[in-house]
Every structure is written in C-alpha cells, then in structure tokens.
Amino acid sequence: MSYTTIVLLIVNRSQGGRSMKIKSTGRIVAAIATFGLAVGALVGVQSAQAATGANCTVKSKISNAVCDVVIYGTLHKVSSLDPNVPSLGGYTDSQMAYIIQGKLYRFDASGKPQRDLVAKAEKSADGKTITHTLRDAKYSDGTAITAADAVNAYKRWVDLKISSSYIDAVQTVVAKDAKTLVWTLKRPYPDFNFALAQQFLGIHPAGKTDTEAKAKEYFKNPVAGGPMMVKTFVPGTDLFVAVANPNYWAKSLVKELRVVSIPDGNTRLAAYQAGSIDYAMELPLAAKSIKWDKTKYRVTGEQDSGTFMLAFNLGVNQPNKALTDPRVRQAISMAVNRAAIMRTAFSNLGKVNCGMQFNYNNDYALCSLPKNGAPDRDGARKLLAAAGYPNGFKVKMNVPNRIFWQDAAQVVKDSLKLVGIDVTIDMVTPDSAITPIINKRDWEMMWFGNNAATPILQLSNWFKPGGVWSVNANIQDSLLVETNKLLNEASASESPAVIKEKLAAVEKIAFDLSAFIPIGNRFYLSGSRIGDNIAEALLPGQLQFVIATNPALPND
Numbered sequence: 001m002s003y004t005t006i007v008l009l010i011v012n013r014s015q016g017g018r019s020m021k022i023k024s025t026g027r028i029v030a031a032i033a034t035f036g037l038a039v040g041a042l043v044g045v046q047s048a049q050a051a052t053g054a055n056c057t058v059k060s061k062i063s064n065a066v067c068d069v070v071i072y073g074t075l076h077k078v079s080s081l082d083p084n085v086p087s088l089g090g091y092t093d094s095q096m097a098y099i100i101q102g103k104l105y106r107f108d109a110s111g112k113p114q115r116d117l118v119a120k121a122e123k124s125a126d127g128k129t130i131t132h133t134l135r136d137a138k139y140s141d142g143t144a145i146t147a148a149d150a151v152n153a154y155k156r157w158v159d160l161k162i163s164s165s166y167i168d169a170v171q172t173v174v175a176k177d178a179k180t181l182v183w184t185l186k187r188p189y190p191d192f193n194f195a196l197a198q199q200f201l202g203i204h205p206a207g208k209t210d211t212e213a214k215a216k217e218y219f220k221n222p223v224a225g226g227p228m229m230v231k232t233f234v235p236g237t238d239l240f241v242a243v244a245n246p247n248y249w250a251k252s253l254v255k256e257l258r259v260v261s262i263p264d265g266n267t268r269l270a271a272y273q274a275g276s277i278d279y280a281m282e283l284p285l286a287a288k289s290i291k292w293d294k295t296k297y298r299v300t301g302e303q304d305s306g307t308f309m310l311a312f313n314l315g316v317n318q319p320n321k322a323l324t325d326p327r328v329r330q331a332i333s334m335a336v337n338r339a340a341i342m343r344t345a346f347s348n349l350g351k352v353n354c355g356m357q358f359n360y361n362n363d364y365a366l367c368s369l370p371k372n373g374a375p376d377r378d379g380a381r382k383l384l385a386a387a388g389y390p391n392g393f394k395v396k397m398n399v400p401n402r403i404f405w406q407d408a409a410q411v412v413k414d415s416l417k418l419v420g421i422d423v424t425i426d427m428v429t430p431d432s433a434i435t436p437i438i439n440k441r442d443w444e445m446m447w448f449g450n451n452a453a454t455p456i457l458q459l460s461n462w463f464k465p466g467g468v469w470s471v472n473a474n475i476q477d478s479l480l481v482e483t484n485k486l487l488n489e490a491s492a493s494e495s496p497a498v499i500k501e502k503l504a505a506v507e508k509i510a511f512d513l514s515a516f517i518p519i520g521n522r523f524y525l526s527g528s529r530i531g532d533n534i535a536e537a538l539l540p541g542q543l544q545f546v547i548a549t550n551p552a553l554p555n556d
Helices: 004-009 023-041 090-100 149-160 194-196 212-218 263-276 326-335 338-344 377-386 406-416 431-440 453-463 466-474 477-492 496-513
Strands: 070-074 105-107 111-116 117-124 129-134 170-177 180-185 228-233 241-245 256-261 297-310 394-400 421-430 443-451 516-528 536-539 546-549
Touching: 070 263, 090 228, 090 241, 090 256, 090 546, 111 117, 111 194, 129 149, 149 170, 149 180, 297 326, 297 453, 326 377, 326 406, 326 496, 326 516, 338 406, 338 516, 394 406, 394 431, 406 421, 406 443, 421 431, 431 443, 443 453, 443 516, 453 466, 453 477, 453 496, 477 496, 516 536
Parallel strands: 070 256, 394 421, 394 443
Antiparallel strands: 105 111, 117 129, 129 180, 170 180, 228 241, 241 256, 297 443, 297 516, 536 546
C-alpha cells in the first residue's frame, strides 16, 4: 500500500472522524511521519501481511485457524498485569491481564461465562452453597494451580473494593483441599458465574500475591494460568508480547500476540489498512465509509452492553454547589439532546437511551426518563429556576480523550447552553489519566460509560454500595439503601417478571437521584484481518479479551 493512500485516510478528530482533504505538503509529511512511528514499533513484521500462520486470514474459522503472530493495535500502553491495582493503561491492561490469569470461569466470545479451571460445579438445593472441583492444572512455570490460589484471588478482590457489589452475596469461600472450593452465599445468586468471570478474580500463586509487597514484585513478570503467558513486558512501553502457555489445558490457536500502542485513532486506521496490525478495537468513523476488501478485512460496529452517560460527583469535595441539588442534575438530563449526540458523534451506530440500562440485546431495558429522554428545555429551565439558578451556572466537564467522545462532549455543551449552563470541556489525554482525576474526588461532571455483562450488574455498578460507579461518584451508602435492596432481590430471582419489576423500581429512583444521566448505547467500530472470535476484545464487554483454543471452553 502506498503512502498516498494512507494519507487520504487522515481525518479531523474535531469532526468525529470525518474525512478531510489534505492539500499541504507539510501536512502530508507529518501524516507520513506519524504513520511511520506506528509501523516502526512493529519490528520484524512485514507491514503488508502482519498476521502469519498456516491458516490465519479473515476467512479462518476457529475449527481450522492456526495463527503464528497476531498484532493488536490499541489506544494504550500496557502498564500493569495486576487487575487489582488502579490502572494507568486503560482497558488494555485489563484485557492482557485476562488472557494471562487463571480463571474459574472465563467469558467465551459470546459473553457467556464458561467453566475454565472448574472441572465440575455443584449447587445445593437452596442455591446458597456452590462446590467447585478444579482441573489438574499447572501454571506456565509447571507449579500446580490450587484452590488456595482461588481463595487468595477472591480476598484480593474484596480488598480492592472495586466492583465489590458483584460479590457482596458471598458469605465465605474455603479451600476444602487442593482441588475443592466451597462457596457459601448469603442468598441465591443465579448470575454468580458472571461475577467469577470478571477480570478482578484473577488466579495467581497465593504465596506470591498474598501481600501488597509480594504482588508488586510478582506482577513484574507473572506466571500464567490462562491461555497466554508473558514474553515481553516492560510497563508503559509501546510493545507487549504474549505467547501461548504450553501448560494451559487447551491449545491456543494464537501462538504469539503482539500488542502495540497507537494512541491516535487515525494513525491506527492507517496501520490497519496498511496491514501493519491485524486487529483494532476502536477505529474512527472514517473506517465506516471505506470500501474494504472483504476477503482481507472485517470492519464491524460492535454494540456493547453499556451506556454512555454524564456522571456527577456527589461527594463532600464537589466544588460546584449547583450540582449538589438533584433538581439541577435532573434539569441537565432534561436539557441534553441525546438524539443529536448519537447522530452527530456516533453516526447513529448506537441507539439513544430512554432509560438507564444498555438497550442492546436486553429484555429488561425500559424507558424511565421523562418524555422518553427527548429534550424538554422548558422543563429544565423551571427546575433550574426552582433550584435558584434561573440564569444557569458554569460547570467543568472532564472527558477522557477517546474516539468520538470529543464530538459528543461538544453536543452536550451546545445542548446545555440553550438553558444557560456554560460547560467548559476538559479533554483528558491520555484517556487513562481520568483515573487520578476520579481518585482526587473533587471533579464536577464527566462524560463516561458504564458497561457490564448483565443489566443487574450494570445497575449494581451505579446503585449498590461498592459498585464501581457509586464509588467513583462518591455516593453515600445511605442514598443507596432502597436500590441495594431492590437489586439484591432481583439478583436472587430467576423470575423474569420479578426481575423486571425490581429493575423498573431502581430506574425510578435513578432519575430522582440523577447521579448518572444515560445518553445512548455504547458501541465500537472495530476491525480485524483474521477470522471471527479468534483473537479480539470481548464485545460486549471491552475489559476482557478472547483467545480461541482447541478444545474450546465447555459449553454447559
């Protein structure tokens, strides 16, 4: 592929990935130089055909694929393989940690948790005692994986206090012997396997990770209980390499996965079209309009089980007095133009939300917003006046610098200006730098997303004590008493009617509180040059990564 063709792909980030013509010679040189930096990281790989193997093309199937090398071009550098420490490497850290760690249950390509290290699972009649018998499995260094390692992984997750709402149904877990785990639950939990498949329950040798000091040293070069193991890892550098774990119980169809950091979406697109990378989870909208050779490329819009949202800091360090009044937050929800955001920034590839839950492949999704989320500026102005802000106020909105998000933020700003709210947009670059902003606990409002494997878990992220977003937004547990009760009742039930009733009650409280304002369903424009489900991020999901194996995970 010529550089001329590559240059034609350069797009204007301020226009959400729309194509623009480049006339200046200097700009062409700059574009070529940027692309060259990306390609330069791919040492020893032919740019015209990055993927290698006896059968590693877009037509390859899991039944016959053989991939020697697959290259993943991603937004982030891999900074840590320990899912139990605050990440500076965004979702890429979590994805790479996932393919290395041992799992009791692992998500398959459809997002369903399947038995991995669990050979047999037994549940008591009341659903509150679960016994796991483990496989005879070894880490990549040949040492045995034990039940005690799994207990330690659980304890590390509890200590982490992130997404702890997923496991608040657990009373105790004990290692009965080296191969037997016994879980005692406070209540039935039909979605328990979805919790166990999360990246937070990563199994590693207990003796090397049972203290913070040991874990810090260990994760510089961890052994693997998953399908891949570490070959090259220097935290925060441009290249991470994992190779197949010979001691994993199933054979990986990918012998080597190279992860190269290409932060700029346009450069990532150019590298993908040039054949320098095989997979990109996030491509700009320009990729949608390109006529791809379908014998070599797959470019798809991937719907996520998640919601784009505006989030508010409800903690004592909220510096903006106006945002402490729920009427103001409700007014913002009523003023924002959801349809314009999803149309302008996301080309309508994701559906507008009329309620809190993700609306893709979700039987429990419902409309809970006033006027089904359509703009109501008169109603917003009345609420602002009642709260003492008839002329509006100023607010700072932090926005992680991800593909499409700058355009979305601009539409939010324009929407709120119509009711007198003056928004200052802070584009946080790199996007992972949002973590210290959240942890400082003095932010005002931000654009982000909330995704989870199930609607109950997604709502738990927001509205249960220990939920990742209830923690991020500094919501007092006293405000979550009723939603916590409702979500516990929903999670203990196997009746769709009961679950729907409980979630509808949660959504009513959600608008009253308006700590989070739903905008639209999350999605990604992704590209791959190899067959479906062989090596790619789990979508829906994004925080896990799929490596196909032979045999596949058991489909129980």
